[in-house]
Amino acid sequence: MPSLTLADLQARLGGTIRGNAGVPLHGAASLGQAGAGQLGYLLNRKFLDQARASAAGALIVPASLEKSLSDTLPQSCLAVDNPHAAFARALALLYPEPLALPGIHPAANVAVDCVIDATAHIGPGCVVETGARIGARSVIGPHCVIGAGVQLGEDCRLHAHVTVQHGCVIGNRVVLHPGCVIGSDGFGLAWEGNHWLKVPQVGRAILGDDVEVGANTSIDRGALDDTVIEDGVKLDNLIQIAHNCRIGHHTAIAACVGIAGSTSIGAYCQIGGAAMIIGHLEIADRVTISAGTFVAKNIKEAGTYTSVQPLMRHADWLRNAAHLRHLDDLARRIKSLEKQLEQP
Amino acid sequence: MPSLTLADLQARLGGTIRGNAGVPLHGAASLGQAGAGQLGYLLNRKFLDQARASAAGALIVPASLEKSLSDTLPQSCLAVDNPHAAFARALALLYPEPLALPGIHPAANVAVDCVIDATAHIGPGCVVETGARIGARSVIGPHCVIGAGVQLGEDCRLHAHVTVQHGCVIGNRVVLHPGCVIGSDGFGLAWEGNHWLKVPQVGRAILGDDVEVGANTSIDRGALDDTVIEDGVKLDNLIQIAHNCRIGHHTAIAACVGIAGSTSIGAYCQIGGAAMIIGHLEIADRVTISAGTFVAKNIKEAGTYTSVQPLMRHADWLRNAAHLRHLDDLARRIKSLEKQLEQP
């Protein structure tokens, strides 16, 4: 790990130093775990007491924090407008990605007609099929399989065991985590009298720039037209994106979410973990879906939407849940009581 | 891609041509995206306006569509009894699977005592362990791992990174998508005073003919007896089938479903995405489970079953959901009101 001073960070991140600009930093940690030589950060004043008690060597703090308050902190501080983002950038400086040497590992299998930029790294065991193109400085981790005709942009990072199926198109600065599958067949079936007939899936999966896809997530190719993941979309682990979905730019989706076929999600949405969205829906821009929520209809307005059962002790649940089967009856009985009382 | 005429399609698919039989086709697309030279299809008359506006070169239409209506379509048409299935078959003709050369890739590791049909293709990086058998024309994609003693039938297609654990049996024409795992250990644990003891899982996973398994889906081997996936079952991505389940023939299961141990699902069922079915249940034939539904009891009759919370604006949900903890109280109060009003 490199060693940087707070002044080095300021030179890269901007902001104002309060205290010793020369404090050396060789890593980062949470307020509770950090020691001397480690950078911490204060997201907002809710964490002031934790920060005061922290042994961190320096802190990134919000510029909006009054100097009278930051003066109560024992650490040198770098005050910035957006401490979360500045801390993220500081982490990237303190923990640089290991260098991947340009070139094709001898234990990789690359078709002769691929176009691999000379600065790209193709790891051991990779299989790159006919006609694929891989852009400058992209790093393809061990055992990735890049199908025929795939186009992969610049500065991408594919971790181990990623599969990109034939014909898919992937932008620049895309990160694909281990085991994710891009362009798998959609679940297209035609009923033919007494059995299902597979409907060949001939569309592609198209990922924009700055997309990130989590471990073991799958994104199906389109049935006819394409599945489209727009710029800046962030997908966590174990997500399923079915064929012909469109995910709008800068939408973030937490783990274990499933989105069924042909649904279109707007831009700047946030989908909580394990939410489930059925097919052929339209979700507007800037919609927030709570974790665990089931979405079965279009959402036309920005806002937060929820549909989860509250947790109960099991004994309470047994007592209460039984009535869910009879809500209609309860509602009718209330109406009938109201009628009776109306009558003179 | 090959170029075919509408007459060529008719020769393979049957049906009646209305219009120019010679229209050349080199691909297919949705009604909205198709251009000249591309085939589209009309599932039913709901899409007539879209079809009329489509630039597709030709359409597959239902034979039941009156000639007076199909005459209003600008495209040449092939009228068939089952347009969805005929379109699927047309796609397979227009987009043939790339040829996989017979033989074992030099970068594969195949045990000396395996029986690999001479027409099978074993891709780069494949590992085929002792005693495995692979049938005629089966294509094993890059990096698949085929365990000891596995039997794999004819005309199967394994995509990249598939794992088939030792002893499993797989029928003919089975398609396994990237990252799926067949025959992983079931979750068998015995409590031994102060810790869990692993129960060795010694059954197999048996897949019938024409089964399809989606990306990153896992099917556990049986604990003692076998896990059985019958002929024609179609499984989407990220599904979990636990040990000793039986899935009846021609049942289709959408993505993100979990089925716990020893549950038996009937034939011709349809299980919606993210449904969750607990263990040791019996589900009858021809049952439809809605997406997102939780099944905790046997289902003895065909029909559609559901258990999901409706979506609300978060503020509405906060107001409403609180009462779910007190439904029993509400029900008792209604009863008490009814009693009071009964009294003279």
Add this chain to the structure above:
Amino acid sequence: MPSLTLADLQARLGGTIRGNAGVPLHGAASLGQAGAGQLGYLLNRKFLDQARASAAGALIVPASLEKSLSDTLPQSCLAVDNPHAAFARALALLYPEPLALPGIHPAANVAVDCVIDATAHIGPGCVVETGARIGARSVIGPHCVIGAGVQLGEDCRLHAHVTVQHGCVIGNRVVLHPGCVIGSDGFGLAWEGNHWLKVPQVGRAILGDDVEVGANTSIDRGALDDTVIEDGVKLDNLIQIAHNCRIGHHTAIAACVGIAGSTSIGAYCQIGGAAMIIGHLEIADRVTISAGTFVAKNIKEAGTYTSVQPLMRHADWLRNAAHLRHLDDLARRIKSLEKQLEQP
């Protein structure tokens, strides 16, 4: 498979033989499927009739079963205190793991500075990166990728296609099933005006001794501090453990569960399949979460907790579920009725 007598099993497992100690056993099966030469087991007296009808060659039975009852069984019996655990141990004797030869497969890629115990097995296609350490008798299956600086203990078993990302620490006797990913990046994002900025994830994932991780499960590394899976934790397939979670010792988690970031689960918990637990929660020791339950608040006391919708026929659900959107209204109307009736 080896052949053992019931006396051999008794020598290893303890217990008392009732009947012929010399009955030869070469395998095991369920009561319904077992034949001569196969071992079955009787968990408790609920299964007595099944046991009497079974063709099994011998049974493991609970020592608490009265001799008068076990005398009605046609099989030789080994009576033990914990028949489930004894049966698990018998299975391990009857079905020993195939021997994996010590050494590094020629088709593996191992960095020169790794420390691989001479008794460990590194399978074909494995990639072991700089500085990794692998302990005695550990078996690394085909195509595993072990990142830089990983420490892996003794007697571990990694199945095919496992990824362990750089710097993670794994204890002894850990079993990792195909496709699982240990130490993937957490979902750390900072909002930067008009896009998400990736927050580098610089913590580790630490797995204790005797941990088991199911197929295609992902365990994220910590953001700053570590994600910790304590000794004896058992995780089923397709589970997501987010960054900075802590799972207490001997907790068992069934398939398809998601646990969001920074949540701490106690020891000896049991989490049912497809349960979903949001982030930053504390769950006490010895908590049972029912399958399909959504947990959105701390649980401070041991016990069983549930939040699922009961299954209904779809038509009933349509009638009942509509009222969930108006529960608050129903509750107010009940209150109003009560008020009216109170008035003289």
